[in-house]
Amino acid sequence: MVTKLDNLFRWRPDAEEFSKPLQFKKPFKLLFDRLPIGVDNNRIDVTLSQEFMDRCRLFVRRSMLHDVTENYWGEPPPPPDNKDLQALREGYAGLMELTVDRARKYNRLEMVQLLQFSVVKFLLQLVGQEYDRLRNQVQRAKSVDSHQSTGRSVQLHDRLVLLARNEAAIRYRITRRLFREMLKIENMRLSKLRKSVLGQSWPVPKPLLFNPMLQLPSLWADEQVMSHYPLVCTDREDQDGFDRVNRLVTGLFAEFLPSWCWSVDPADPFDATCSDIQTTARRHQGEQGGLPGYTESLMLLKRSLQPTEYENGNCSWLDIPENIDRIVYSVKHRSAIRTDYDAPRLRVTWENAKWPGFHHRLMKRILKAFQGSRVELDLLACHAAPGVYHELNRQVPVRIICQYLSGRMTKRDLQRKLNSLQGKAVPAQVIKVLDRMLLIIRRMPAPRRRRRIFSFLRHFALFRRDLKQAYQAHVAMHRIHLLVRPEDIELSRRNGSLLEFPLRVELKPEQHRIRNHVIIKADVRGSTVMTNELRNRNLNPASHFSLNFFEPINKLLESYGAKKVFIEGDAVILSIFEYEDTPYQWLCVSHACGLARKILQVVDNQNVKNRQNDLPELELGLGIAFSDEAPTFLYDEGREIMISPAINRADQLSSCSAAVKRSEYGKRLGRGVVVLAPAPREIINKESTDKLIRYNVNGIELDFPAYYKLKSELSFRRIELDSGKRSNNDHLLVARYPDLEGHMHVLVIREAAVTVWDGEKAGRQAADGRCYYQVISDPEMIAYAIEQSNQRRRPLPDISGTTAEEKTTEPRLFH
Template identity: 30%
Template sequence: MIFDFFKYQPRLPGLNDFPLAAYSTDFSLDRLVLGVDNIRCDVRLSPTFCNTTAKLAALLIERETGIWTRPEKVRLSALAKEQENFRHLYGQIMTDAVNKARAAKEMQVDFLAQIAILSMLHEEIRRQYDLLISYCKNTIRKTDLAHQEDPKLGLKLKDDLAHVLAIREPVQQKVGLELCDYFKEIRETDIREMREAVFGQDLPFLFDLLSNPIVHRDNPFNDYFMIEEYDLCLGRRVDDPDRYEVLLSVLRSIFAFLDMEETAAVHWSLDRRRREISAAELPEDKEARKFQLQKIDQWIRHPGNIDLLLNQDLTKTQLKTLKREQADKQTIGNHRLRLKHQRLLTGYFFQQFSRTGLMERITASYEMQPMYRDYCPPLIPQQVLQYLIAPKSRKLIRSRLKRLKKLYGKTFRLWPLNRKVVQMERMGTRRKKAYLVRFLRAFFRYHRDYCCFNVYRRASERINLVTDKKILTLSKANRTLYEFLLPHEQEMGEKPIINHTIIKADLRGSTDITHQMNARGLNPASYFSLNFFDPITDILAEYDAHKVFIEGDAIILAIFEREDTPSGWYSVARACGMALNMLMIINRYNKKSQAHQLPILELGIGICHRADSPTFLFDGDNRIMISPAINLADRLSGCHKSVRRIIRKNISPFNLFVFQSVTDEEMKQTADDILLRYNINGIELNEAGFRKLSQEIDLKPYYGDIPDLGLEKVRLYTGKFPTKTGRYQRLVLREAEVPSVNPKDLSQLNLTHRKYYEVCTSPNLYKLTQKIFGGKTSTRKKDIAASVAQ
């Protein structure tokens, strides 16, 4: 009646009256480095462990299917041996994962290993099952070709194949859960203490994942699987009120309402109905909606919450125990109050589920369970359920069973189902409420496992289990490969690159030289090789330099700094020393060329430092380096033709001059280097390189005049560094401000705030610098930094 809306009802208890537990599935791999495809994380698992997993999975599958591919004598011994080996290797792999996570100070490395191993396990089980199916098919084919006299053998083999195909999903699930039990055993004993000492308690989600049946199924919505594993039979049609999504929406609305009921002041039915409607409509604010959904879902993912909210039988048992043990009055009073609250909540849940037609389906799903196997196949569980609750479907189901009885060789009696229909009509509320509590507990568990499965699926999709040698090489070279290996598989290879410095040496006028030599019938290729490329190759080892790229008139070199090798952390100093030696080689060969009337060579060198690792790609076995430092070094080594035409004869001891020909506003509008350069036999170092050099060696600054060379107000730095062989070499660098000039004649307009750095090459300057600093003590590096900032 309409007057029921104005009926007074007792206030329902709020959720704060219960110590509800929250189950979080917060999990991420977002702080890890992506692999070579820029989508997934590259992971390499121990090949020995993967092979052991394959052997054990194959043995367990054969045991479960009864189809053996090996002699009976070796089956049990092989299985026991592989089980023990599997446990031992898993412990070692997870130890390596925890140690690598600790070294990286990143817990997600350990998470990555756990998900990667589980993903590999599932792939291997499926692969081994496919191999067993292929074995059965090949055996049948061989038997047919051999024309066996016994036709029963061929039929038996075909029946075996049909059996293997029919039980694939349950066998894969059973084998997967058994292997995961080994994981749980090792993690609870050997690994748990180590992990907790480093990162604290492990995520419950990761541990529960090992006993999650859904993870091991190709079709987690199969009716038989749902009934046997989760005690549920959910609808899948669009109009079914017990679909998973619909049920979740109903539960969210109920929990949102109960959260509001805590602050309710009026207890009339109409007021309660208004609150139910507003609870179904989540807050409009996105953040508030997200927070509320997250909180409610965490409650729904914890099956123990149903016992707290609705399980009156459990509370009565606990209350009897407390009375028997003569517990204090407050504890007994709390349990009595909880029992009262549970009665109210059970009534409210029952009311809501009855209103939406769910109670009838829930009752039918449990009433059919003892007998549904008698009708399935040919029916499916959902059809049996429909027979119990939908009279219109009964005629169709009867005719289907009658039509198929000959095919199945038996008669399907319908009187047990009809009796169940009558029993359901007479069933009391108390039993239905018991079914409701049972259903909700099962649904909460299914919801938890399904959410965990989705988190796992998304995480596994972000993992690339690498076995291809080309991808392994590429990923390892770019420091994007996560490896979890056994102790004997750990490679003692090169340490990862942490910094790198690029040297670009560019020959000036190589096209004109080639033209002149061809006109005279001379060989320009051998000339460049003997006077430039070959001599430079001879000094690479001295400075720990590597060739990156060579073309007809240029060479690009790189010097790397690697982890845990401080003796090699002189990449900029050695690059500067290498560049000086390259110019010395050119000058020496130029004197020889002039004596024989051959063209002379001129160089421009740029040095660029980057405080990170370059990336690599591979063309077959050839490693190709990619780095922004290469492009910048190319700019620094350049010489503008217009500037060279104006500066025809350089009488200065310096060989590098940098000019700004545009306004400061134009400079700010681009990230490109648009400065003009004169670089003939000069060496320019980028600013980041100079800062790194001041950290590598003790640089002594000087600012003032050098009359012997006609220099005024010049700022110099000098210091020594060790080459790879231990020999010490001196460097002199000049710091200068970039002038703003008229590009037509390079006439100076003003000085800008920008600076450039030249590695000086003049022998006279080195001699005078040695005299200047001969009596001075070392200057600390912080003074150099202050000098650079001036």
């Protein structure tokens, strides 16, 4: 503890001065928030090139079979051909090159990040899948042999045992090779490509993407962990190992680290056990997005670090392991802290002349802290254990060696452990080797012990940094949903949420991406009465409607680019989409109006036949609603289901109030559309969102968004009606439009004011000044509009501007 006297007479730098000569790194910023959420409303839908995935699967399958048979079964097949490896490299390079090109074109750096994390996740899952496949293959062969008695059952059983015992080593070697090949192609070509095109070599930092901790089958796989980190912090039976060391190290440098870098409050216990974590990891390992390393890294971090540090990705100088060497070897050591490592003084200087004195006191405090705890014995034992493990031909688990050399296991317990091993290790010989190493550790010269402590500090900083970065990588990969099933891919693609990474050879013509859409609902009335009448005459209603209504409508769809959404009883719902890559066809509302007119003509023709055959006439109400965004698609057993608010809106527009129609006022209206506002005392249909009453008999009504979209599509001429044709302050708008076959058509729109309905008749104009819009289908009115337009021959007035009344209801812009 630092006393006040120390502060008066012993200089110490403040946090800023201490860290000034040290290196810092910028926190990694994940850009996934810019990407669309997938169909599960949680993760980002991604599909990788099928050819790339097949290449990887073939390489992993052949590599794993060769590895297993060579190391455990004997008689290995040939290793994977160099062509397989080259195909894998070129596949990954092809994915990256195309993604970089798109990232530059659309300024989407997040796409490169997404590709890199998606490939890493795919490879990690692939190794696990291929291991399970190989194990199941042997298991099936064993089951077949038990029935056929071929005599191979014992051999196959032994192979299963060897597979289970060496699973961690097998998976690690294959995963390690995959990442090594990825890193080669990254260093040779891809990082330079990104630098030249995007100005950034590593959108995902190299230490994060190629973190050895991601490649480990488990943090408790000691044989694999010791290749990268000291075994001090990853003892399955010592859950507090990492927390104990982290508390010691951050305590030593607490006054020079930000407060969020300190250890968590020991009064806030973490009550999950190591076995609980392992059980959870195994349970989620088979799930989409479930990787066991996430749970293990979270366990260690949650026990020791503040959430602010590892969840937000905060970085301090402690996250650069080289900074430990910069501090330790910044001054030539005096005899009391001298090591057996005669390192040259690093070119890192603290300008204050009192730094050497402070440095000497800091080094003494570090050595005292380690030597006064069990950590020194643990680190010395874990440093020596790998060498002993190889000396014993890997016959004794390295964790047992660590525990005995550190004094955590008695000789009696060691004898019992060795007797339980099924290997060929002779307990007496093993104990002799371990006792010899234990004597070496106890007689180790002080300078060498100090060097071990300082070296461990650096390796612990590396472990701590990689643990935080492994957590960041797992969080990023957990947000990715790798789609494989064709139906899932198609569902996401239709909803506009799929992010695809193909190879150039797999590129197809650009997928149509829907930018907006319009819905047409044709509500057929009188069909029930007609159906009963047809049955009374022993006629088939289904064939009658199919031949005279549905089939004629189907023939119209192609000319207007329409699709049938579904048939709902006696109502037909159609849709017309606008696609981003076909701007010359952005006339969806114009085409919808033309199609609606044609549908009315079909009904009119059918009614002529009905009158001739003394059948009830069909009555139709049509509504056209526009939405300035793509619809949502679902799939039910292969059937596409479209979801859009425009469907409900079109349903309202096509409706007809029975009260208005039965009234004397309604009986005089004939065919067409009239929209009424209820008097304050009137109760209207609760399903009408605009609180209006509609009369729609063989008429077509546009909603406000459709009308404003129509004005952006066509250039209209305004026609003022003669007094004999005028009602409700209405007027006509005339324009021409082409269908998809190039034929020109005249479109006439009637704009009229909404009037108040008092229960018997329509009266004054509605107080809010709202208007409604009708597509004219009456041939006489269309001829009149054309005649008036041709007679005047004056420039089209500008109707693109909006009145004060319109501004209150005008939707957002569509172009």
